Amino acid sequence: MNIIKLNSLTVAEENEILALEKLCKKHDGIYNDVYLNNALNFDNKLPCYFCAYEEQILVGFIAVFVPTRMEAEITAFTHPDFRCKGIFKKLFEEVKKTMLSVGITRFLFVVESASKSGGEVVKHLDSARVFNTELTLECKKSSPEFYPKNCHITEVNQENKTIASKLLGSVFGDFSGSEAFINTGLEEPDREVFMAYDGEIPVGVVNIYYKEKSAMIYGLMVTEIYRRKGFGKALLTFARERALKSRHKVYLDVDTNNKTAVELYLANGFKKVSQTYYYIFTEAV
Structure with missing residues (x-):
C-alpha cells in the first residue's frame, strides 16, 4: 500500500476522491459530502488529505479539517471491496503523526448514523466517545x-x-x-x-x-x-x-441540541436528511 499526504489537490486527484466518495455513499446510504477545501485550516501548508493506493487504485482517503490547533476533524472513506484490511488504521497513523507534529492531540471523527462501517471503526478506538451530534437539513x-x-x-x-x-x-x-x-x-x-x-x-x-x-x-x-x-x-x-x-438545493448543519435553531430551520422549508455523530478521541503523548 502506498500512502500519499497532500495539502492541495489537482483536478485529477479531486476527481479520484469524489469517485470513491460517490461509491461509498451509494454503498452505505449516507448523505454528506466530503469537504475538499483547506481555506479555513489554520495552516494551509499542513497536509490535510491522506490517500491510500493499492496498485494505483485509490482505496482509502482521509480529509482533515483543522481550523484551529485545538483539534482535527476526521472524515474518512474506504472502498467497500477493501474494508477490514487495515487501510483506515494505516491512514490514521499517518494523520496522527502529522497532527502531533504541530501539537494537535485531539481528534473528532465524523460518522453519519447510517454508516455501519464508520460506527464499527470508532468502536475500536480506545476511549472514543460521542462528543456532539448534528442534523443536516435540506431545502429544495x-x-x-x-x-x-x-x-x-x-x-x-x-x-x-x-x-x-x-x-x-x-x-x-x-x-x-x-x-x-x-x-x-x-x-x-x-x-x-x-x-x-x-x-x-x-x-x-x-x-x-x-x-x-x-x-x-x-x-x-x-x-x-x-x-x-x-x-x-x-x-x-x-x-x-x-x-x-x-x-437546486441548499443545506445546512445544526447542533442537535440547539432546539431554537432547529425549530427556525424546520419552520422555513428545511427538512432533516441526515444525522452525524462526532466521536472525540485524544492521543496520549
Missing part, C-alpha cells in the same frame, strides 16, 4: 423572504469587513479568528458573506458556500440582544432564496 423549494421592520441585508466587502469581523468577534470572543473567517468568505470565489442591519446597527451575519449542484448556509449568527426578533429568520430566508436561484 423556494418561498417568500422575511424582513422585520428596519431590517436590510448587505453583502460584506472590503469596505465593511471590519464591521462584520467585530460583530462576529463580539459573539465568539475572538476577533483575529473572526477576521480570518470573514476574509476567507471574501477571498474564496465560491463563497459569499452577508450582514443584516437594524437601521444602521449591524446585528447578524450569514455565509453561503456554493458547490457544483448545491449550496451550504453556514456561520449564521445574530447578536444576543437582537435574537428572537426576526433577524435570524431574515438572514436565513435571504440566504436560502439567493442560493436557490443558482442551485
Whole structure:
C-alpha cells in the first residue's frame, strides 16, 4: 500500500476522491459530502488529505479539517471491496503523526448514523466517545423572504469587513479568528458573506458556500440582544432564496441540541436528511 499526504489537490486527484466518495455513499446510504477545501485550516501548508493506493487504485482517503490547533476533524472513506484490511488504521497513523507534529492531540471523527462501517471503526478506538451530534437539513423549494421592520441585508466587502469581523468577534470572543473567517468568505470565489442591519446597527451575519449542484448556509449568527426578533429568520430566508436561484438545493448543519435553531430551520422549508455523530478521541503523548 502506498500512502500519499497532500495539502492541495489537482483536478485529477479531486476527481479520484469524489469517485470513491460517490461509491461509498451509494454503498452505505449516507448523505454528506466530503469537504475538499483547506481555506479555513489554520495552516494551509499542513497536509490535510491522506490517500491510500493499492496498485494505483485509490482505496482509502482521509480529509482533515483543522481550523484551529485545538483539534482535527476526521472524515474518512474506504472502498467497500477493501474494508477490514487495515487501510483506515494505516491512514490514521499517518494523520496522527502529522497532527502531533504541530501539537494537535485531539481528534473528532465524523460518522453519519447510517454508516455501519464508520460506527464499527470508532468502536475500536480506545476511549472514543460521542462528543456532539448534528442534523443536516435540506431545502429544495423556494418561498417568500422575511424582513422585520428596519431590517436590510448587505453583502460584506472590503469596505465593511471590519464591521462584520467585530460583530462576529463580539459573539465568539475572538476577533483575529473572526477576521480570518470573514476574509476567507471574501477571498474564496465560491463563497459569499452577508450582514443584516437594524437601521444602521449591524446585528447578524450569514455565509453561503456554493458547490457544483448545491449550496451550504453556514456561520449564521445574530447578536444576543437582537435574537428572537426576526433577524435570524431574515438572514436565513435571504440566504436560502439567493442560493436557490443558482442551485437546486441548499443545506445546512445544526447542533442537535440547539432546539431554537432547529425549530427556525424546520419552520422555513428545511427538512432533516441526515444525522452525524462526532466521536472525540485524544492521543496520549
